[in-house]
Each structure stands twice: as C-alpha cells, then as structure tokens.
Amino acid sequence: MPFYRDLNPKEKDADKRTVERLLLLRKQLNEEIPKRTQKKTLLLATWNIRDFDADDYGKRLDEAIYYIAEIISCFDLVAIQEVNKDLTGLKRLMNILGGYWDVIFTDIPLGKRANQERMAFLYDKRKVKFGGLAGELVLPEKNKKGAMKFTQLARIPFICGFTSGWTKFMLATVHIYYGTEKGAEPPERIEEIRQVAQKLKKRTKDEDAWARNLILLGDFNIYRPENKTFQEIIKAGFKIPKKLQELPANAKKDRHYDQIALMTRKDSLDWTGKAGVFDYYKTVFCDTPEDKAIYMRYMTEYETTKEGKPRKESSKAIYYQTYWRTHQMSDHLLMWIELKIDYSDEYLRSKLK
Structure with missing residues (x-):
C-alpha cells in the first residue's frame, strides 16, 4: 500500500480530488487485476511511462505520481521504460511506494538515438529478490555473411536476474528504436528485434546461464501482431499469450507496441491464463x-x-x-501477466516416483 500521509484533503482541493480519484482507481484495480498472493503467483507488468519525468509539458503533478504509485503497488515486479536522466520523478515515486519497494536502473546511454533514457525494474522486496545478475545486451561485432549491416542497438536492453517463490528467472526489458522511417515494418526496427530475440534465445541455452527462464518485455514499437517485427519474436521461440496479442497497449488503443514474451521451462514459471492491459484513463485524467x-x-x-x-x-x-x-500519466497503458511460482505439490509428487 502506498504512503498517503502527505495528502491533506481537508485543506487542499487538489488533495481532495486526488483522494477521490484514488478511491475510484483502487476500485478499478480491484475489479480488473488479480489479487497479489504471498507465494503462489507473481504479478509482472511492463509500462512505458512517457518521459518520466521530463518537463516538456511541466513536471508531473503530485496527484499523477500518486496514481502511478497506486497502479504499480498492485504488482510484484514492474519493468519501466523512458525513465529520464533526471531521477527526480523516480525518487518521488519510490517515496510514495515506501520502504518495501526497491529499484534497479540503468545509467544514461550515449548517443542521440538513445534519447538519454534509462530503463528500470521496480519490485516489492517482500515477494521478489534481486539475484545479483545485472547487465546489458551488447551485440557481437560480427554478424553472419549476408546479414543486414548493423552496429549496435540504439537503446541497449537491460537484463536482471530475480527469484520469487520456487522460481529463478531473468528479465530483459527493451525499448526498441522507432526509427526515422514511418510505417509498421522499417528494416532497422525489424533487425533490432531479430537481433535481441535471437541473442537472448542463445543465452538461455548456455549451460552457464544464470537462469533458464527468461522473459522479454517492454516497448517494441510493434504496430500489429501480423507484422514482421512481431514475428521475429515468435521465430526465436518466445511465447506471447494470445490474450496479450489481441490487446493494443497504447493510449489510443490502435498499436501493439508493448509485449511480454516468455521463454520458460514447463513447471517452473507457467502462465496462469490471466493477463491484460490496464486502462487507467477510465478513472484518472479522463477524456x-x-x-x-x-x-x-x-x-x-x-x-x-x-x-x-x-x-x-x-x-x-x-x-x-x-x-x-x-x-502526466503516459501515452502507453500498463501491460501485465500473472505467473505461477509455487510448485510445492509438483515437487512432492516427484518424490513419490
């Protein structure tokens, strides 16, 4: 539960509005998002929080930070893209989330194409433990003969290892470069996704890999599931739940930019069948x-x-x-998935064999 102590609705109209909207937001979250469990399931989410928190349109209002914190607090682990080089916004968010929450974030990448964006993982320490693994996916200098000439990713994917319940897994969050070419399938975007998906697949096959379960998530700038950009993820062997394939995750609800793709072993990190996209604009900053x-x-x-x-x-x-x-909020909605992390019964049955 976020910290609300600084809200003073009896003296400040903005705080009164914030409390009223928080109540509506909490009701919507309770209706649409599964309840967090102590040990049976993991609620994982990805959210591109637009320019968090640049001041192009003014710094975010306090109430926006409260709404963002309220949403994040309903999950166990959240990958965030577009964290600004100025960490003030992230610090404001962490203050409201409280001491049970921790964050791991990247440094500012070099190069204009990276837009000086950071990526981050926020997690509830009561449920999720950082496993010590943290790194970035740097591509090899040489590609196979005939491959598209390609140097390095505009925004380098961020990889971390976590444990929760019986499960050990790696998360790789990305923000794929949109590119200068308009349209759904510019060659550079397709190639970035192909390179990322294939290299991560190879990593999970390595006998020295920190974990064999890997989840690739973030903003891929994919227009539609039938596009080549999307198919490159599938070709690499990642599984994207059909339910998520059907849901656009941008605020306009006409693009499938965000994805959560699984490469996991059976009976170690299984999808429960629950997943979705959370549209907070139903209750806050309404149209x-x-x-x-x-x-x-x-x-x-x-x-x-x-x-x-x-x-x-x-x-x-x-x-x-x-x-x-x-x-204030974002031009992306939050995408989430529920995963099974308790395999006590399966383990006990195996002892009888």
Whole structure:
C-alpha cells in the first residue's frame, strides 16, 4: 500500500480530488487485476511511462505520481521504460511506494538515438529478490555473411536476474528504436528485434546461464501482431499469450507496441491464463469536458505554443487528451501477466516416483 500521509484533503482541493480519484482507481484495480498472493503467483507488468519525468509539458503533478504509485503497488515486479536522466520523478515515486519497494536502473546511454533514457525494474522486496545478475545486451561485432549491416542497438536492453517463490528467472526489458522511417515494418526496427530475440534465445541455452527462464518485455514499437517485427519474436521461440496479442497497449488503443514474451521451462514459471492491459484513463485524467476544465489551469501552453504563438482551435482540441495528460500519466497503458511460482505439490509428487 502506498504512503498517503502527505495528502491533506481537508485543506487542499487538489488533495481532495486526488483522494477521490484514488478511491475510484483502487476500485478499478480491484475489479480488473488479480489479487497479489504471498507465494503462489507473481504479478509482472511492463509500462512505458512517457518521459518520466521530463518537463516538456511541466513536471508531473503530485496527484499523477500518486496514481502511478497506486497502479504499480498492485504488482510484484514492474519493468519501466523512458525513465529520464533526471531521477527526480523516480525518487518521488519510490517515496510514495515506501520502504518495501526497491529499484534497479540503468545509467544514461550515449548517443542521440538513445534519447538519454534509462530503463528500470521496480519490485516489492517482500515477494521478489534481486539475484545479483545485472547487465546489458551488447551485440557481437560480427554478424553472419549476408546479414543486414548493423552496429549496435540504439537503446541497449537491460537484463536482471530475480527469484520469487520456487522460481529463478531473468528479465530483459527493451525499448526498441522507432526509427526515422514511418510505417509498421522499417528494416532497422525489424533487425533490432531479430537481433535481441535471437541473442537472448542463445543465452538461455548456455549451460552457464544464470537462469533458464527468461522473459522479454517492454516497448517494441510493434504496430500489429501480423507484422514482421512481431514475428521475429515468435521465430526465436518466445511465447506471447494470445490474450496479450489481441490487446493494443497504447493510449489510443490502435498499436501493439508493448509485449511480454516468455521463454520458460514447463513447471517452473507457467502462465496462469490471466493477463491484460490496464486502462487507467477510465478513472484518472479522463477524456471528458469536466476533467479538461479541472486541469485547464495547469496547462500553461494551452492558449499559446512554446514559441508564444496563439494555438489554433484544432490544436487546443487535442492538447489535453494527446499531449498534456499523457505527460502526466503516459501515452502507453500498463501491460501485465500473472505467473505461477509455487510448485510445492509438483515437487512432492516427484518424490513419490
């Protein structure tokens, strides 16, 4: 449970609104997300939190940080992409999550294409233990003859090892480069995904690998499951639950950017059949005239652009929905999956054989 002690709804209107919305958000979470268990299952999620927390549209309001913390607290382990080089936003989030939660994050990558983004894993220490493994996927210098000329990934995937219950597993989170070419299947994006999927597959086959269970998750910038970008993950042997394949995970609900792909051994980290995408915009920063009016005073560039030019009515119409509120929450929704981690019965039965 996040820490709410600094909220003062009796004296501050913003805090009153925050508490009211938190109650609605908690109700939605209770209805849509499975209950966390002490030892039977692991609730894993991935979330690209837009420019977290750059100030392109102003720093996030305190209430946005509370909503983000409330959502994350419903899971055991969450991979986050687009963490800003300035860690202030992450620190604000961790303060609300409290001392049971810990975080592991990358350094700032070099190169313009990386956009100075970090990646992070947030986890509840009561349920998940960091296993000591932390690294980045650096590709070999040489590729096979005839392969597309390729140097290095724009944003290097972040890999960590964790244990929970009976299970030992590696997580690899990615934010695949969108590229300069428009469309669903630019060659560079396809090649990045192919390289990542194949190299990680090879890693799980290594007898010295820290774990044989591996989950690849994050923002792949995939348009649709039928695209080559998606198929490169499947070709490598990863399994993506059908339920997740059917769910777009961007705020507009027209792209399948985010994915959770499994390469796990049977009876060691099995999918329970529960998975989904959580749309928090049903209860916070809603796309309604009422909410738009509430937050108008926070939108410093609603009437004029950064350059001081009057904003056109057509631009005003989408400013709140498409830009401002997605820099409070995100332009991606959170994707989650429930996994089995308790194999006590299976182990005991094996003792009888």
